[in-house]
Amino acid sequence: MIRAWLTQHGFVLILTLKRLISTPITTFLSIIVMGIALSMPTGIYVFMKNLQSVTGQAANSPQMSLFLRKEVNKEDIAKIKRNLEHNANIVSIQFVSKDAALQRLQQSNGLADITISLQHNPLPDAFVIHTAQNTSDMLEQLRAEMQSWPEVEHVQFDSAWLERLHALLKLGRFVVLMLATLLSVAIIAIMFNTIRLQILTKHDEIEISKLIGATDSFIRRPFLYFGTLQGLASGASAWLIVTFSIALINEEAYAFIHQSGIDFYLQPLSPHDSISLIVFSALLGWLGARLSVASHLWQIEPR
Amino acid sequence: MIVFKNVSKRYPDGYVALNNIDLTVEPGEMVFLTGHSGAGKSTLLKLISAIERPTSGTIAISGQNIARLKLGAIPYLRRKIGFIFQDHKLLFDRNVFNNVLLPLQISSFDSKTAASRVRAALDKVGLLKKEKSMPITLSGGERQRLCIARAIVHRPNILIADEPTGNLDVEYARDIMALFTSFNQVGVTVMIATHDASLLEDTQHRIILLKQGKLAV
Structure with a gap:
């Protein structure tokens, strides 16, 4: 019983493969179209x-700003700098003078007019520091300590840019999801139509098979195999497109990255993501075929 | 074996193809169904393999009422029956061997058993040498024998033939009839619809006459 079942499925699998190979150009084009569609969201x-892994690194070294009182002088600034340098929790220190800050403000768009109308520089001197760890206890302790220094007006966590980036990433994820949904529907539609055309050309075979005792699942099987196999191949082609593109981008970006001293390479799809892509694609192919078979086979009821 | 009780078939357009048919065909019997075209012969045969469903009445095959058979059970009913269609219903995209193989593929036979059964069936109808031919190259008589081979390859208990000698000359028709007789001799119930009076002239088998959807006695 099981052997007969296996024989039958093996037979259908081979028949479907033969059918795919017998029309190489059509098969190739469909796989490429579906592969490209899938490669975009991927x-x-x-x-x-x-990008997420890069910002993950950035989030590990939180940034703080120390705004100094207006009346501080150069000695006070030097003293604070020394204090900061002696603190083991701080990995980098950058001094931004009030003049530098004003200059930066004047360069920024739309604010130049405002700064011109100012009688004197309202901005304080400031230190921007990066801390080694990001446990909130340590950060709070550090903030309290620095706040207690008489020269310090205010200490502020600078996580706003990170929040903005995360918001941007969230938007990006939404775009990926939207694109993936749309293109999945497109793939199902492509498969639906491919199977519809096959059913039309196999009209006689389906009708005769039904007349001599074929079950619906027997009739469906080759079409479902076809959809699944083509989906599988499309997933694999999407994987190839993405992997090849990443390799190409990394190579193109090499010179630029080398110069700028940033250590950043696009990582390829993880094994887990690769398998998910191919399985998902096969599922889409199966679903398109299943829907098509369901909506077309009843039209070929023998009369 | 085949029992019709008060069976009527009315088509959606109001045409009554069969009107209150009561009919019993015994196991192993061979019967002829005759009448003018449009008398309801084809409809009656199609009811037996649930290609058509009756409007009212019951049809029992080996005790099973098929008038109310669920859709999912119909394929298994059809596998018990060998049906020779009036319009042949051969597949022209595959050779003789693969045409006869189809019922066995449907019933999940393993390929070794299937191949030997196909050859046995082709041998029986005298087409063994033509197993690689395409149906388009066969003569009318050969095509009819191919249909018969496909109908008997899964060894059904019931063989139904709708106008099996339709366009054949007398010589061929006699060959075909001899085949049916030989199946009947090994216990197969055979029902043949025909309007060919010459087939019925010297037969000892029962003849059922249909007139405008009714049994004429």
């Missing part, structure tokens, strides 16, 4: 995941 997803 590509953006990979890019986002890379």
Whole structure:
């Protein structure tokens, strides 16, 4: 019983493969179209995941700003700098003088007019520091300590840019999801139509098979195999497109990255993501075929 | 074996193809169904393999009422029956061997058993040498024998033939009839619809006459 079942499925699998190979150009084009459609959301997803890992690193070294009182002089500033340098929790210190801050403000768009109308520089001197760890206890302790220094007006966590980036990443994820949904529907539609055309050309075979005792699942089987196999191949081609594109981008970006001293390469799809992509694609192919078979086979009821 | 009780078939357009048919065909019997075209012969045969469903009445095959058979059970009913269609219903995209193989593929036979059964069926109808031919190259008589081979390859208990000698000359028709007789001799119940009076002239088998959807006695 099981052997007969296996024989039958093996037979259908081989028959379907033969059918795919017998029309190589059609098969190739469909696989490429579906592969490209899938590679778009996958590509953006990979890019986002890379971006996420970079910002993950950034989030590990939180940034704080120390705004000094207006009346501080150069000695006070030097003293604070020494204090900061002696603190083991702080990895980098950057001094931003009030003049530098005003200059930066004047360069920024739309604010130049405002700064011109100012009688004197309202901005304080400031230190921007990066801390080694990001446990909130340590950060709070450090903030309290620095706040207690008489020269310090205010200490502020600078996480706003990070929040903005996370918001941007969230938007990116939404775009990926939207694109993936739309293109999945497109793939189901492509498969639906491919199977519809096959059913039309196999009209006689289906009708005769039904007349001599074929069950619906027997009739459906080759079409479902066809959809699943083509989906599988499309997933694999999407994987190839994305992997190849990443390799190409990394190579192109090499010179630029080398110069700027940033250590950043696009990581390819993880094994887990690769398998998910291919399985998902096969599922889409199966679903398109299943829907098509369901909506067309009843039209070929023998009369 | 085949029992019709008060069976009527009315088509959606109001045409009554069969009107209150009561009919019993015994196991192993061979019967002829005759009448003018449009008398309801084809409809009656199609009811037996649930290609058509009756409007009212019951049809029992080996005790099972098929008038109310669920859709999912119909394929298994059809596998018990060998049906020879009036319009042949051969597949022209595959050779003789693969045409006869189809019922066995449907019933999940393993390929070794299937191949030997296909050859046995082709041998029985005298087409063994033509197993690689395409149906389009066969003569009318050969195509009819191919249909018969496909109908008997899964060894059904019931063989139904709708106008099996339709366009054949007398010589061929006699061959075909001899085949049916030989199946009947090994216990197969055979029902043949025909309007060919010459087939019925010297037969000892029962003849059922249909007139405008009714049994004429």
